[in-house]
Amino acid sequence: MSTDAPKRARKTPAERAAEISAAARAIALGEGLHALTLRAVADRVGVTAPLVAHYQPSMDVLVAETFRAIVADELAEVGAHVRAHIGRDRVAGLRILLLTLLDGGRDDVTAVWVDGWSLSRRNPLLAAAVRDQTAAWHTTLASLVLAAAGLGVLSNAEADRVAAQLLAMVDGLNTHAMIGFRPGNANVALIARTLEHEMRLTPGTLAG
Amino acid sequence: MSTDAPKRARKTPAERAAEISAAARAIALGEGLHALTLRAVADRVGVTAPLVAHYQPSMDVLVAETFRAIVADELAEVGAHVRAHIGRDRVAGLRILLLTLLDGGRDDVTAVWVDGWSLSRRNPLLAAAVRDQTAAWHTTLASLVLAAAGLGVLSNAEADRVAAQLLAMVDGLNTHAMIGFRPGNANVALIARTLEHEMRLTPGTLAG
């Protein structure tokens, strides 16, 4: 009976925008980009649908930006995690990266990627975001591969090719894991052997 | 003004069912599994939506069966193509397979796979179809890899692992190609080098 619950909670545009972004991320991660609707966001924030619409130019923009935010954060987190362990030896970073990217518990982010690929056909802004973030991952992987291989072992072009292959394998394996297809879940060992060969590393250096 | 255009074209259930299946396949391949709606099918067949509904237990069933039909046919076609060329030398089949799977012009089928992964979350029948077809591809690839490596070179378990990796790479590379991400489109050469190593082939045997 105090003043705690006014009929309308009025906040600053910045606060509301932040709430909406956070809700959108939570929904996308929990139920997929497909479940990201005006009403779903509104319900989660505790406001009405028109308010959410008021804060966004269109739903396509919110979907694209939510995808971008989730994936950019993922890249930043994994990057930070890798950099924290890269000091031991030059291969350690890549090993940590593989373990992080492939050792399960990432189905929610994988689902966001898959929905992004699927929805891109009808949402050009999302398509651009997907391409941008894929390129960003590729760039990060290429520099990591270059460093892990050692000075002068791989050319830039070679590192690019290896990174493209690595990215494709990671996406493919994660997608298969997401749909429940796991024919012997030795994904890390699998990919490690290939990379060791491509990077001229002594067999076993990555797999450990 | 002849009798060519009766107000209602009445056909046998078998004919209609075939028309509906064909229309569903065409729509899924042309516009994606997402575009597969009662109205879309009805318009393409030239009938009304309720008739299409009448021929199917539910839309989820039609989507799942259309996916299954498209992908099963794809596997059969590629398999036939490979078997037609497998006579020359034991590696020829695998080389043909890679060229077929990776050399572009397959974005429509890739899009069907991507939509299948995405829609699986809300369509259990589709999810089962996706898992089944993935397993079928894996089995086919494993036996092809086993044969191409030569007698006794790979164990069954090793061939399974290589096939899983190959399948993931193919799916990942095709998905990336579909969204327009092509950092140097040497996909075949890329994957060939990896396979040559995994299968203990002389470098260059697959890439040609």
Next chain:
DNA sequence: CGCACTATTGAGTGTATGCTCAATAAAACG
């Protein structure tokens, strides 16, 4: 030819989507 069978339709229900807009109420300000 006329009748029975059934493939097909028209009309409609219920739900969900994004989005608009005038009205409302909370906060800020003089």
Next chain:
DNA sequence: CGTTTTATTGAGCATACACTCAATAGTGCG
């Protein structure tokens, strides 16, 4: 304390979806 500003809502529009069901009209059979 009254006025202005504006964040928020209620109501509603247009669209699209799957699905139902009684009515309709081809088609083959007797």
